[in-house]
Amino acid sequence: FIHQTHAVRPLEIESNSFCAGGTFLSNGTLINVGGNPVVGGYTSAADFGGLDGLQAVRIFEPCPSASV
Numbered sequence: 001f002i003h004q005t006h007a008v009r010p011l012e013i014e015s016n017s018f019c020a021g022g023t024f025l026s027n028g029t030l031i032n033v034g035g036n037p038v039v040g041g042y043t044s045a046a047d048f049g050g051l052d053g054l055q056a057v058r059i060f061e062p063c064p065s066a067s068v
Contacts, residue, residue, distance in 0.1 A: 005023050010037055013058070014056075015035055015051035015052060015053040015056040015058075016033060016035045016036045016037065016038060016043065016051075016052075016053035016056075017035045017053055017056070017058065018033040018035055018036045018053065019035060020032050020033060020034045020053065020056070020058075021033055022058075027062070028062035029032055029059060029060065029062060030059070030060040031049075031057070031059055032054065032057075032058040032060070033056065033057050033058070034053065034054060034061075034066075035053020035056050036053045036054065037052045037053060037054050038051075038052060039051075
């Protein structure tokens, strides 16, 4: 989300993050871990990306406060 323009940009998730867990670090970084695997016949790379979510680690770093 861009505060100045109220624009929204989708995240580019490359693995299935359904049922993942996460927490914030003291510097504001979000760590998101785990998820579900790609299940043949039910989900595909087009749904969640081609990577297994079970072994995924996603890191979202905060933007500089001047850009907020």
